[in-house]
Amino acid sequence: MNGISKEGQRFLIDLNAYLMTKGVNEKEIKSFIEEAEAHLLEGEAAGKTVVQIFGKNCRTYADELAAEMTVSKKEIVSNVICFLLGATAFWLLGEALKGDVSFSWIVIFGYPAALLLGLALMVNSIRLSSFRSRWKGFSIIYLYAILGFAGFVIVLVADMYWGVPVVQLGGTGTVVTGVAAALMFTSISVYLKSWFMNLFPILYFGPQMLFKLWDLTSPLYQMLQVYISLALIGLAIFIMNKWLGNRPKRQ
Template sequence: MLDVNTPLSKDSRNFLENLRLYLIANGKNTDEIEEIVEELGVHLLEAEGNDKSVEHIVGSSPKEYMEQISAEMPVDVKGSLKYLVMILFGAASYLVMDKALNGGIEFSFLELIGYPLAGLLSIVVYLISFRYLASHTLSMVRQSVLLFTLGIISIALFASVIILSGIYGTPFVKLENTGNVVAVIAAISIFIFLSIWSKTWIPIIIPLLLFGPSLLMDNTDYQESVKLVLSSLITMLGILLYCGITLKKSKSV
């Protein structure tokens, strides 16, 4: 991977980051992506040493240039499917954990169909938007509006599954005690597997921060409302702390 601390100009770094995002959103092979990003980085570095601008390298339209590169790289179907399956499995494990800790695992038929569908739709919407974001120069405001809308869309998709299932759904799968324990162990194993596979702590830390505090609070004698506020506070602070530590680490490398 290209060193983030190479003395490349901001324009060049932006272009390389956008190219990487564009190619990922187009389902290209990650090794091949890193290869071309690195090669272009070397070129840009040398070009900047000779006072050439990014435009001199990529032409007047970065979008067209990204398309040209993308067109020469085959879509990595197997690799993309792997990511898709991992994301869906990860999301399913969150749901299972959440249900198991809040009164037991119970899914209606609508939920069983609806959640994967909402997940897939969200991924498609995100990929299309990332392609757009990477190949267009947008102001900070527009970028934030787009990302915010994206968040709302996926939340709305999942919320409608929850609401519809509340109205029309009848329990289709309902697990008893042993079933719940087995499902939770499976979910935890998936988190650990995802963490090893992605070589990051995120798949373990996020569920720990989301579910840990309320579990802890359940063992205290505080009032319900106090429990709720405290556990959400710990979750939020934990996530902020984790982001801070990661940011500091990536800067000091």
């Protein structure tokens, strides 16, 4: 996006994200973004602004585009499967790192429900945060992420107080589960071509391991650990966004 104003770059990034949440075919999005980039480059060089080129209401414009583009059900299903498998691998990895893989009915039904809620919130937060100022957009995503994680925290706390293990694995089973989960997570990140994804388990489980090391294991510390991890992930997303915005275009 060399040569385009910051406003233009943000418009293209938001448009890309918004169209993705609408389930539009990735190739069509890429093709349009390239075309819009070429238009912005010439338009801005001629002294026009993003508003003059694409209109005042970016969301309405994005909806008009989405209505003409192909919605790829195959891609939506593949993305949802990747999300569910990735989240399951993430969860199993956490359990294995704790050294105790055991599930109660609360966990078996609670986590998938919290996961689906999290997915719906994530899609909505991306849509809502698009075409807003950087800080407003970031606040919306952060707020929705906290809400999404709250679902997991509720299941975690409920399991802590009322969960009765119905599946319990021994030492070897735990190691095998941990390795399998790590491999599954890495495979998904390779499939999605997202090396950044591998950073999330480190950011999330890092504080957890440190809290465990310092013997801070009360429910209050567990809650604190979750929010520290969230803050780190939020910071990583912010840095990634900034990096994507400043990244010179690969020719």
